[in-house]
Amino acid sequence: MSENKLNLTLKIWKQAGTNAPGSFETHKVTVSPDASFLEMLDELNDGLEREGKDPVAFESDCREGICGTCGLVINGHPHGPVPRVATCQLHMRNFKDGETIYIEPFRAKAFPVLRDLIVDRSAFDKIMYAGGYVSVNTGGVPDANAIPIPRDIAAEAFDAAACIGCGACVAACKNASAMLFMSAKISQLALLPQGQAERHQRVEAMVAKMDELGFGACTNTYACEAECPKGISISNIARMNREFLVSKIVSKLTD
Amino acid sequence: MSWLFRSLNSSVGKKVIMAVTGLSLISFLMIHLFGNLTLYIGREAFNAYVDTLDIIKPFIRVIEVVLAGIFILHIYNGIRLWIENRNARPVRYAVSGTAENTDFSSRTMFVTGSIIFIFLVLHLSTFWYNFNFTGHPETGSHDFYTIIVYWFSNKLYAVAYILSMALLTFHLNHAFQSAFQTFGWNHKKYFPLIKKIGLVYALIMGIGFASIPIYFSFICGGNQ
Incomplete structure (x- = not known):
């Protein structure tokens, strides 16, 4: 396991419901480069829940890149910067220490946002x-x-x-x-x-x-x-x- | 709605209209450039070429009407697609990755097309209008070569031409291969070749048309 943890700033889209207005929420996280992107969000949510705050809503299921459930737009790229991987298979080692990461839902009229990063597909x-x-x-x-x-x-x-x-x-x-x-x-x-x-x-x-x-x-x-x-x-x-x-x-x- | 209207009004149908009208305009450009290149042979050659067109005027008029129809369909349909496509994503991304996952020609079709349209209006209101109706804007002379020299002695006008032709090159580069993709003619065997032909074609058109204002404005500088 790598000892060099990454300090990241996350700008995460928060939206209470389909017709509610949305905006970015900023979170600072420290995460292992061996964590997957979704594990990083799990850790963030764990912390938020401990503080009694609203966790970030996102979807995932198999977490081995074959079910198609997960899907986030990470710095402008669906499933992030690495080609040919789903979000669940994207690892934090692909990001640099100190980086700011924008996390948005899939945006399309036909895919309305249900909550935060979850869209109706x-x-x-x-x-x-x-x-x-x-x-x-x-x-x-x-x-x-x-x-x-x-x-x-x-x-x-x-x-x-x-x-x-x-x-x-x-x-x-x-x-x-x-x-x-x-x-x-x-x-x-x-x-x-x-x-x-x-x-x-x-x-x-x-x-x-x-x-x-x-x-x-x-x-x-x-x-x-x-x-x-x-x-x-x-x-x-x-x-x-x-x-x-x-x-x-x-x-x-x-x- | 009739079968034809419904078919052409579907997302694939609208792309087919863009491709068919676009390829027609691409063929027209080639003929246009061949004609223009007589300018390099000299005054007599170019005037003779325009006079030949004058002899078959009724035929040229029919072609002009058909061309205008094709242009209007291409522009109308392009604008309609652009609006519908924008409406398909009402909320934009804060960070966009399109600069990395698409090439410049493909994502700027609407912008390059719009500027080419402005160029077209300028082009028709000067050369086409002078050739067909008024003659030389100052002397009224029907020496067509002189009209070319007159307009390109205006450096600003020439620069606008050259820039428009640069944008046309980008527009054509995407257009050619895109039309083949729309018709479903994409195969690993030949699609890379189609892309190369499109690029070479776009460069020939861009450089060919732009060479004329460069020649008359900046090389010969009105010394003909």
Whole structure:
């Protein structure tokens, strides 16, 4: 364990509720460089509670970078300054002694702040309900590998499926667009045989839902790809555009 | 709402409008630059080029109307997207990381586009207006080469041109590859090449157009 503790100034966004006004609150902390970012906040909250003060509300669950629950904008970067990690996997050794750290919630019209650093990301669920699924009949369990899928296609679908739905792409995008998330979900199904039947209605319904929920459009700045903790590629957005345009031309009248 | 209107009004549809109109304008710029380069051959060559355009005037007028329509659609749609995109984030970040995770061309499209629009108004109200209607602003002469020399003898006017062309270079650099991404033509096999072509194209357009005021204002200095 390192002995050289870090002295940090935290500027943390505090907001009592969705419609309440918010502002930054300043806290001084001394923390081990081996602590994770969320452990640092846990320690801060522990201290605040001991003093009878209001703790900082933030979300986390698995703390191993796979559930997509945590998500803070740290010094302007969703999930902090280190590429390809979620906030829970970010360690304090990446910060310098004496540094001031701004901690903000994901900011998007479609992600209203619930309290402090917690935002409501149910808009992502609504996009998924609109078409991010494959309809199946219940029945017997199909045999494994009954549908042959070439390895490179399976790998590409899996790369898209690595999206944990954390919302960092929306937080990073200057337009708060959900296109990287949505295109990853569309891609993972469009690449596989199981996703073919609903391919056209899926992309049209999901794009329409995203627009309805108040996310922005894509300016192709590729900030989303740069900040995504899972490295989801913007080639998925291109695939989604392709799927959308093809669907517009070939889909059934009822779609 | 009709199928077409609904389709083009979606977030992807609006991007397609930007891409189609943008690529049309990109093609137009190339033709425009080729024509302008006759200035370097000399007075007779340039005047002959403009006279040729005069012969096919009715055809040019149709193209001008189509171009105006494309410009208006590109600008209207760009402004609409900009407003909607800003509304998607009502509360801004206190600290923004966009300078680190995006490149300059991509995040300044609205600003560079707006300034290019101001340039366009200036450009049309001088050269286009003089060529088509008034002739030389002082003498009324229809020697087109002289009109070019007249305007670029104004150093301030020339500098405004050169700066606008620098911004156009940034605008085109993002525009070209962005259009391909919007159409869904992004693949690891060829997308790096598309980005390079876009950059080279933007530089050729920027340097090509800016070279004219540089030549007439600062190299020849009205000694033609």
